[in-house]
Amino acid sequence: MKKLTTNEIAEALKNLSGWALKDDMIEKTFTFKDFKEAFATMTHIAFECEKQNHHPNWENVYNSLTIKLSTHDADGLTQKDIDLAKSIDEIVG
Amino acid sequence: MKKLTTNEIAEALKNLSGWALKDDMIEKTFTFKDFKEAFATMTHIAFECEKQNHHPNWENVYNSLTIKLSTHDADGLTQKDIDLAKSIDEIVG
Numbered sequence: 001m002k003k004l005t006t007n008e009i010a011e012a013l014k015n016l017s018g019w020a021l022k023d024d025m026i027e028k029t030f031t032f033k034d035f036k037e038a039f040a041t042m043t044h045i046a047f048e049c050e051k052q053n054h055h056p057n058w059e060n061v062y063n064s065l066t067i068k069l070s071t072h073d074a075d076g077l078t079q080k081d082i083d084l085a086k087s088i089d090e091i092v093g
Numbered sequence: 094m095k096k097l098t099t100n101e102i103a104e105a106l107k108n109l110s111g112w113a114l115k116d117d118m119i120e121k122t123f124t125f126k127d128f129k130e131a132f133a134t135m136t137h138i139a140f141e142c143e144k145q146n147h148h149p150n151w152e153n154v155y156n157s158l159t160i161k162l163s164t165h166d167a168d169g170l171t172q173k174d175i176d177l178a179k180s181i182d183e184i185v186g
Binding site: 039046049050056057058059060 | 129148
């Protein structure tokens, strides 16, 4: 999986909403009604991650969920991160 | 819920395995076989958190799970954190 160039990342971010580039990862924070809503959504996302065989760095505190994506093997961002970000946005809706 | 004193925290940590005091929270990192094992355990823990009405700050990256506990309302550690830590250790086994 090829590492995206700075231009490719900028282009990809235009088609994503709320994802920001930070420390060579793309990052977004979601807020839910409560812990149950947050964790239910995490469960949905977890299944999608397994399907895509790509996994996030994610942190949950009660109703807040911060997701950071990068591709460890490529030491940066790849299309896998962009694809997973899109899927996550579709799941959260 | 009463904030624990330094002595009470030290005493409680003696009865917990692998939990360390850091930034006014108790923290422990667990490692699993893979993402599925990690998330399955998180799901189990999530139900226990709801039952105890106490929620962690937790971060997962693939097969690694770091859990930090403190009591926001008490601005420090309380017996709720010690109880949840014990439950988490029982769940992970």
